[in-house]
Amino acid sequence: MKRFALLGEPLGHSLSPLLHKAIYRQLEIDDASYRTVELAEDRLKAFFSGFRVGGFDGVNVTVPHKANVIPLLDEVDPKAQLLNAVNTVHRIDNRLIGHNTDLLGFAYSLSSNEVSIAGGEFAIIGAGGSAQAVGAVFAEGEAKQVSILNRTPERAETLKRLIQEVNPAVKVELVDAQGLAKRAKYLDCVVNTTSVGMAPNSKETPLESAICEQLFSPETVAFDLVYNPLKTAFLAAAEKQGAPTINGLQMLVAQAVHSVEIWMGGNIVAHVDMNSLVRDLEKAIK
Numbered sequence: 067m068k069r070f071a072l073l074g075e076p077l078g079h080s081l082s083p084l085l086h087k088a089i090y091r092q093l094e095i096d097d098a099s100y101r102t103v104e105l106a107e108d109r110l111k112a113f114f115s116g117f118r119v120g121g122f123d124g125v126n127v128t129v130p131h132k133a134n135v136i137p138l139l140d141e142v143d144p145k146a147q148l149l150n151a152v153n154t155v156h157r158i159d160n161r162l163i164g165h166n167t168d169l170l171g172f173a174y175s176l177s178s179n180e181v182s183i184a185g186g187e188f189a190i191i192g193a194g195g196s197a198q199a200v201g202a203v204f205a206e207g208e209a210k211q212v213s214i215l216n217r218t219p220e221r222a223e224t225l226k227r228l229i230q231e232v233n234p235a236v237k238v239e240l241v242d243a244q245g246l247a248k249r250a251k252y253l254d255c256v257v258n259t260t261s262v263g264m265a266p267n268s269k270e271t272p273l274e275s276a277i278c279e280q281l282f283s284p285e286t287v288a289f290d291l292v293y294n295p296l297k298t299a300f301l302a303a304a305e306k307q308g309a310p311t312i313n314g315l316q317m318l319v320a321q322a323v324h325s326v327e328i329w330m331g332g333n334i335v336a337h338v339d340m341n342s343l344v345r346d347l348e349k350a351i352k
């Protein structure tokens with residue numbers, strides 16, 4: 067039996083066990099288990115000692131441990147190193163190797179919604195861990211310009227530096243909400259990477275409705291990394307202006323499938339029906 071887990075705190079009603087079990091079912095893998103392990107930072111070291119000697123075959127890592135686990139690993143792939151964030155750890159014999167599949171999940175969701183990056187202009191609201199993955203995808207995809215709007219300017223600066231480290235040709239601007247609205251006609255996609263609007267605070271939005279009215283049109287896609295509720299107040303405001311919308315569910319599914327591919331090997335991404343997994347999760351959230 068192969069053993070996998072999600073590590074974080076708090077994990078509450080995480081969808082990951084349901085999602086991973088649905089992936090194993092699709093792939094007809096019947097000798098794998100997936101469970102949540104809720105751990106405070108001071109217990110990580112002991113957990114990783116057991117993991118290393120065979121306690122688990124792989125783990126996913128979520129808030130607040132994506133950076134905390136890095137010193138406990140033997141190797142970290144260059145992208146995870148760049149973001150200083152690991153969301154997938156694979157044990158090979160007694161070696162632990164860290165990866166970041168959030169980038170792959172975000173890139174998958176953009177491409178499956180036919181949002182192309184090269185030469186485009188994008189906005190990122192927020193500058194935390196997930197914003198770094200989003201920024202790195204825009205930089206690697208050769209976006210022309212990225213605007214960043216964040217509550218804490220220092221974190222926005224850090225994100226700017228990361229984007230320009232990945233691709234110095236990308237123009238990066240730090241903006242306030244008014245400044246963002248001024249870019250409206252150039253923007254291909256605006257991504258909310260903050261947790262604002264996540265259940266149970268589903269009435270909240272990261273942008274006031276007057277700004278959403280100026281910002282969105284049928285030419286500008288609204289992407290919210292939040293997936294519960296499925297239609298956040300941010301997406302609803304964008305939809306009101308005729309904007310196409312994408313929630314975070316497809317990204318969540320794709321990052322999980324990429325984790326399974328790292329753990330199991332083979333070309334799993336190509337063999338999984340992502341849409342059916344999204345539908346399974348939609349039923350669980352509704």
Ligand code: NDP
Nearest residue numbers: 192193194195196197217218221259260261291314317318
């Ligand atoms: P972090 O804590 O690393 O970053 C959160 C960001 O949101 C920070 O920039 C923070 O601003 C900003 N923020 C938080 N609260 C507020 C507020 N009230 N007003 C304005 N800004 C605020 O979180 P993550 O980046 O890891 O996760 C963010 C969201 O993305 C979560 O909802 C998470 O569930 C979702 N997510 C979804 C994924 C998917 O697969 N769909 C994958 C990863 C994350 P400041 O810097 O000022 O503190």
